[in-house]
Amino acid sequence: xxxxxxxxxxxxxxxxxxxxxxxxxxxSASNYFPWYKQELGKRPQLIIDIRSNxxxxxxxxxxxxxxxxxxxxxxxxxxxxxEDSAVYFCAASTGWVQGAQKLVFGQGTRLTINP
Amino acid sequence: xxxxxxxxxxxxxxxxxxxKIECRSLDFQATTMFWYRQFPKQSLMLMATSNExxxxxxxxxxxxxxxxxxxxxxTLSTLTVTSAHPEDSSFYICSARVSPREPQHFGDGTRLxxx
Numbered sequence: 001x002x003x004x005x006x007x008x009x010x011x012x013x014x015x016x017x018x019x020x021x022x023x024x025x026x027x028s029a030s031n032y033f034p035w036y037k038q039e040l041g042k043r044p045q046l047i048i049d050i051r052s053n054x055x056x057x058x059x060x061x062x063x064x065x066x067x068x069x070x071x072x073x074x075x076x077x078x079x080x081x082x083e084d085s086a087v088y089f090c091a092a093s094t095g096w097v098q099g100a101q102k103l104v105f106g107q108g109t110r111l112t113i114n115p
Numbered sequence: 116x117x118x119x120x121x122x123x124x125x126x127x128x129x130x131x132x133x134x135k136i137e138c139r140s141l142d143f144q145a146t147t148m149f150w151y152r153q154f155p156k157q158s159l160m161l162m163a164t165s166n167e168x169x170x171x172x173x174x175x176x177x178x179x180x181x182x183x184x185x186x187x188x189x190t191l192s193t194l195t196v197t198s199a200h201p202e203d204s205s206f207y208i209c210s211a212r213v214s215p216r217e218p219q220h221f222g223d224g225t226r227l228x229x230x
Contacts, residue, residue: 034218043119043208043221044159089158101215102149105158 002027002094006106014114019080021109023090024072032093033073034103035064039086047088048075077111085113116142119211121222129230130201136194136225138209144189145211149219150182153206165192199229 003026013019025033031052036044050057050064050073057064061080066073077084087110091103118141126134138148147166151159163184165171171184181203183195192211196203206226210219 036221041224041226043223046218046220049218102161102164103219104161107158108156 002030002092002104004090004092004104004106006090006109008109009107010110010112012112012114013080015080015082017080019075019077019084019111019113021075021088021090021111022072023074023092023106024070025092025104026071027092027094028068028071030092030094032101033064033066034091035075036089036091036105037086038089038108044089080113082113082115085111087111117220118142119145119209119220119222121209121225123225124223125226125228127228127230128199131198134196134199134227136196136207136209136227138192138194138211138222140190140211140220143211143213145192146189146214147212148186148192149210150184150192150194151208151210153208153224155206159208162194196227199227201229203227204229 006023034049035047037047038044048059048062048064050066061078063076087108089108090106094102120139120141122137150162152162153159161174162177163171163173165184165186167186167189173179186192206224208224210221212219
């Protein structure tokens with residue numbers, strides 16, 4: 001089955017600098033890769049996603065890149081702000097199993113933005 | 116749009132009791148709902164996939180007789196933890212989506228504490 005590895009587990013950057021989180025996946029049939037932001041004790045919130053027919057997607061300060069050949073994708077946050085501090089999870093869809101596609105999540109990255 | 120409501124948000128109960136958690140999609144019809152379990156500082160682990168009107172599909176290692184899932188309508192799924200014990204204490208989160216090509220939207224989660 002699908003396996004998703006996420007690095008680093010913790011990341012600390014100065015406010016205004018960029019942050020990059022990387023994930024690799026194992027199932028070449030995976031075709032959908034969302035990123036979620038989770039603040040302490042709250043729900044994971046979708047911040048950006050990308051499908052396998054696209055190599056890069058950008059939404060203001062957030063961008064995601066996908067390398068299908070190497071089976072890795074990355075989250076880029078530019079001009080970081082204190083409110084970006086949270087845990088970020090990457091995920092990859094599985095192929096169709098018993099009529100459903102599921103998400104497999106990475107281990108999470110705790111991002112801290114230092115003022 | 117795409118709001119998922121989960122209730123209750125916090126439950127404390129005695130060992131041996133059963134606890135029901137509700138997950139509702141408020142402004143869309145969810146053909147599929149998912150139930151996750153999250154331990155402190157860890158990732159989201161899928162417990163089961165629930166399609167409206169059919170039996171839930173459980174992940175390997177999840178006891179279907181202990182974690183009863185009902186998805187009776189396109190807007191409501193319930194998870195019942197039967198005969199709960201302290202090791203069942205965790206953060207349980209549901210998610211819902213309209214179709215396989217749409218993202219999963221998460222509820223606020225339920226923090227379950229078994230004494």
